[in-house]
Amino acid sequence: MHIGVFVCHCGSNISGTVDCPQTAKAAGEFPDVVYSTDEMYTCSEPGQESIIRAIKEHNLDGVVVASCSPRMHEATFRRTVERAGLNPYMFEMANIREHVSWVGRDKALNTRKAIDLIGMAVAKLRNGTPLFSERFNVTRKLMVIGGGVAGIQAALDAADSGIEVVLVERETTIGGKMAKLDKTFPTIDCSSCVLGPKMVEVAQHPKITLYAASEVDNVSGYVGNFTVQVRKRAVYVDWDACTGCGLCTEKCPSRKTPDPFNELIATTTAINIPFPQAIPKKATINPDYCLQLTKGKCGVCAKVCPVGCIDFEQQDKIEEVQVGAIVVATGYDLFDYSVYKQYGAGKLPDVITSLQYERLLNASGPTGGHVLRPSDGAEPKHVVFIQCVGSRDKSKGRAYCSSFCCMYTAKQAILTKSHLPDSQSYVFYMDIRSPGKGYDEFTRRTQELYGAQYIRGRVSSIHQHGSSLVVRGADTLAGMQVEIKADLVVLAVGIEPSRNSQKLAATLHISADTDGFFMEGHPKLKPVETNTAGVFLAGCCQGPRDIPTSVSMGSAAAAKAMVLFSNEQLESDPQVATVNATRCVGCYKCVKTCPFGAILESEDRWKNPKAEVLPTICKGCGICSVTCPHGAIQLNHFTDNQLLAEVNAICPLPTI
Amino acid sequence: MNVLETMKKCIREALPDLDMVMGWEQGFDTLHATPLFMETAEDVDRLILGPTCVQSLAVHLPSLKGKKIGVVVKGCDSRAVVQLLSENLLNRENLVIFGFGCDGVVSLSRLKKKLGALDFIESAEKKDDRLCIEINGEQQDLPFDDICAPKCLTCSRPNAIISDHFAGPQRTPRIPAKGKTALEKFEEKSLPERFDFWKAQMQRCVRCYACRDSCPMCVCRDHCVAVSRNPHFVSQEATASENFMFQLIHVMHLAGRCVSCGECERACPMDIPLGLLRAKSTEVTSALFNQEAGLDQEAVLPLLSFNIEEETIEEHD
Amino acid sequence: MPPSNDLKDGGELRIIGFLCNWCSYSGADAAGVARLEQPTDLRIIRTPCTGRIDPLFILRALINGADGVLVSGCHPGDCHYVEGNFHARRRLETLKRILPISGIDPERFKYTWVSASESGRWQETVREFTAKIHALGPAPRMTDVVSRSKDLSLEGLLLQDENGGA
């Protein structure tokens, strides 16, 4: 082999604590190294040109660049050597910046370490082989999981660009949490006036197929070619026939059915349409409360339905959908605040969540927009808002800020004043976080114009006292205890990833952070990508986001999918496992450990059992490689021999 | 009908449907048995069963995959068969297992230590718990426990645990004698003492691969990394370090799979106590995964599975 | 030849790190970006996942005379490949527990979990492990001369043979 080594100074980043010329000189001594040099900035235009020049002049068939982390510039240099006609996988990097010059102070030791790392890279390269990508077709269809505002935006943007979209929604209507809100901050415009038209657009868009009351059961395949199994839950109504007339809901005798759309502060009928603007506007039967389904007698809805669409025998149905990319926009759920025993543990009727309060404020809510407290239906006069319930509280395992509660609490305080001019609001807060356009002005307005009293401090207890609640807390600015007699307490409950997120993450092979939010590809540069190619994120599933950010992320995720679909074909990563069929004994140990089902129990032409890797499904983890005692399955570019060569380069084989 | 005759009858009956049945016949004297490959009814006449039938015939099974094979197994041999089945290395449909209850087998190396060279054996016979042996013209009568294979002293499964035909009566498992095992005694030594011990042993190792070739769980065959040297885990040099590397590769490959048949140590011409390494590996994997190899055909190898919360593994942070 | 062979002369010991690309390698990068100073003994080998790390690599390194081997990956449950570190945990724990029988000090091998964001923790890990290896000193080698005068048979070592050997 003819190997060239290029040692980068990275300005003074590396050369400050590593003797680069000496390193380059020592690198020249390694076996097969025919050329070594040091460069000021290897990644710069002239630096890359000098690599290309050297490849041609010295007839190099392998290149080692000793510079920054391969996570930074591996892709850059692979393209460089490819431009010079080399196979991009005949290239290795020695990380002498992040792992050497930036963490060690002693120049002599650093230099020695840099030389060793180059020795390891050379050894690995000498055991490398050229690798070639495969090209494959792309299914130009996008699946969006979650029909909240982020998912709706992603679906509409993608569909408008001509891409077929499948929108999967777990609930019986799209709209998500935003559909439950009364007004939005900081403009106090009506939530459903903003969202409603978009929901209608989804329903009418010729490129969008909507699966409501449906969930993703399983996903297989890979970028460009996912096969998704969608479970359409039994709703006991033939939705193709249902016109949404609502006659059934008027006649249904089971009127004590809990109403999740109203956050359980009201009841509905067993057959119901969540709200008048629901999309799809179809009736659904709640099987736990339907008298026909639980007791076997009733069937009133079936009798009154003018189109005869009630079907008590309906079963879950699984449909298989082929898509090329997936946008995950599964949103959030509220933290279960009943662990706060000092706030009544969920047992005090007039201590409610902010989302329940939205329903009380909302003109289409159970009280028709009159603020009436749950216990006795009276108008509250003193309303206490408590922020950070399940946010920024390590003792409850919630260290993170839920990001938008400060803003909606301010909004709710304003709305309280508008609904009940005689009322007085108190807001217990830790810090007011309002970093957005017009946001801080908004929270100031809440205090100055609407007279909400902001008290900086935590609430230590709430207890019932007659018909009112005693809220006891600290005012840390005044340095004293405060006790407020309140008629209604609204908890700004923190958010957490939507229930079942963990299962979905496993299904999609994406990871979640310690709080359960899905991990973005890079915190700064890949905020809507995941580490799984072809899976994108939008909205609160990635972390707490307000409406404008969720919408932006929806558009961004759609744009990423469009970029993907702009290619006729995609190239697969050749760093995948391969089976040496002559050596495989067909024990299928590798098959058992593959997390992706990328290894098949196959046969050779003489019907001997052999393992076979599907290169497009293989993600290149190498778990399989370790299971094979004689190394018949190897991970390209990280073969046993390559890794052993690295070990032997640092610790040579004993010779006695 | 005694055990041997019952066994012969079973084999004769099954033989027409089989390509071959493996058992033992007498070797060059009555103390040595050698594998017998029976293809005809006449071959069956030469079958023996007894304390000299030391070899595990399971070792030949993987290479005969595809043929219809019968095999005679002791309790310990049967565990190897079970383990091979669980690892998809054998087809149960192509296999007929002839089991019997084993009374223990002799250890030639222990016998040698008692009697010296075992050159002129006139006869050898087990009578109750003694071995009567006529050697160099002298009659010796030895307690069987003094010269049996070490594994037999603690044998908890003398009967074939899987069989299509079982000849003779079931044997009762041994209750292990009190006192420390060799492993426990060895582990009382310091790490440097152990390291020096292996260094000395590995200098004696001649890399004949008898340990590997006799191991029923060694299934790489011609592809063994020690000979193919691809992947290059170990070089061909017969130095102490390379020999040790080879032995440790063997231990890791057997982790959670070793059925404790003791064949490696028996086969070693240099009497290197390889059983220590195996015993440790078995101790570790049973403690970690609460699972013993070779007992359950449906078992998944512990190193091919995992629990999200591992109760036995302290979280390393 | 490069000066790899006389590492000990520089006061350094040979420590090999196997790091998964997604968490610990990134965490080590992040420690570099944050200029978190670390001892220089460690040489890092990058692998896609701890699930790729064959315990035999570690044994090979130790037999070759590495004074320490450090493996680090994503925290269990956070594997980029979902299950890689669950497999690794079983394999590495098995190795760690088997090591003592060989006479190799299990303290010379450590496996741990460091995420991409835990640069401080990475620095701490490298410092602690390097200090521990220095406290243990250079590892004994298979190639060192054995005293021939000692009886190094198993019986010689154990002095008696009540249970009939191993």
Place this chain on the structure above:
Amino acid sequence: MNNTVIAYYPGCSGKGSSAEYDLSTRTVLRHLGVDALEVENWSCCGSSPAHAVDHVLSAALSGRNLARVRSMGHDLVTTPCPSCLSNLKNAAHAVRDDDVRAKVNSLLDEECPTDVEAISTLQFFLEQVGLDTIQEAVVNPMPTLRVVCYYGCLTTRPPKLMCFDDPENPMSMDNILECCGIEVIPFPLKVDCCGAAFGMPRNDISSRLSGNILNMASELEADAVVVACPLCQMNLDLRQNQVNKACGTHHQMPIFYFTQLMGLSMGLSKKNLGLSKLAVNPEPCLARAGVR
């Protein structure tokens, strides 16, 4: 439960101001088949003054008692008093640190053990005796007796030290008394402070704080308050007149130890439960509940 033997640390108040707590606890334990062996030659736990002066000294005072328990051959000690418990637990925790242990041992004749655990008698009843056993012993349920359980600040806090019950909403006493056939009303102030620490220097504060508790109890129409702490009991019972004076109220609210009500429900004699020692006369309330 037959012949269970437990090391028992009464604490100084048990021998003085809360003698009825000590008496009723022993009576009920004996009735349930538990031998409470008083720690031999025990000394004061140091209570609140000691740790305010010197942490090592405080640990040594309780450390000595732990050593006494160990010398009896026990590794578990129970005490009815939350303040004693807090000190015993603190000491047991502190001596796990090698430095602290060395300092503590240098003050003691016998070494402070590291393996003796202390639990409250309340926890002992709940976890070791068990609600089933208690319920079986009840012969005299009092369904018309409405009580509130008041736990005070120390029974469950600091939670990481006490490791018992919910720090914000403890239910252990509620559950035991319900088992005894008594009506327990949910009490919002169950873990509020009674102000005991300010009893001497700032009488006004402790009167206000104790007043809150009594007010809430009577608003909830409770017949009595039940406590598990000698200090709480003293503040609410002995000082009830002071509180009434300071707050302009007229409470006549009996303040029971939970063990006294357990004993009554098991039909044990009032004398052995020390009912006569209570400052606010419980008899009218008991008479209403049908206890004679």
